Amino acid sequence: MTGAFALPEGLRLVLFDLDGTLVDSAPDIAVAANLLMARHGLSHHPLDAVRGMIGDGIETLVKRAFAANGIGLDAAELAERYREMLTVYGAHLVKLTTLRQGAAEAVRAARSAGLATGVVTNKSEGFSRTILENFGLLAELDLVIGGDSGFARKPDPDMLLEACRKVGCSPVSAVLVGDSAADLSAARAAVMPCILVQGGYSATPVDASCADVVIAEPGDLLALLSGLERAA
């Protein structure tokens, strides 16, 4: 863990990003993206390349996957390929996806500390709920807001602000745990503290980011939460 960081006094809400933060979903997303590529006679992308395409929603990932094969899609084509991707990926949500180390424990520890918990993800809400349910985490969350829930996606702060509205707290009494520049920008725009987790799908190393603190894995949140209990 880098820097001397303590969770804010009066913390009410812990928000988690999903892809790359709570779960390693890239293997399933890569299988689905490559089935789509094969269907259109295009080259397969290695897992690492697909990892770098995740973070701004599945529609953007589809655009990037075709672009990496030299294909630019117009709006109508993108809408059609996106629909195809949703069908293919919808059948691969939890085949290869795994929880990140300590992710379940971190969500449960936030709950046990009396805090509200939520997921704010650019992935669709329905898919996110299916994945969270598969890992027994849906019941541990007070809210799930996805990229199609009616709010502007991260890096816009809307989802984060909506989560605070739902819980009835100020953004400074919440914290976002994420893995990418989109998470950091959303938190900054919402004036919410931001913890970034290494090893997710960030295009740039999160060490060099301006997050309040960088942790190696979601489980490191436990130490921060226990600091909160000691301060109480």
Ligand SMILES: O=C(O)COP(=O)(O)O
């Ligand atoms: O669907 C995506 O591209 C990323 O979703 P995330 O916001 O949970 O990282």
Ligand SMILES: [Mg+2]
């Ligand atoms: Mg993410």
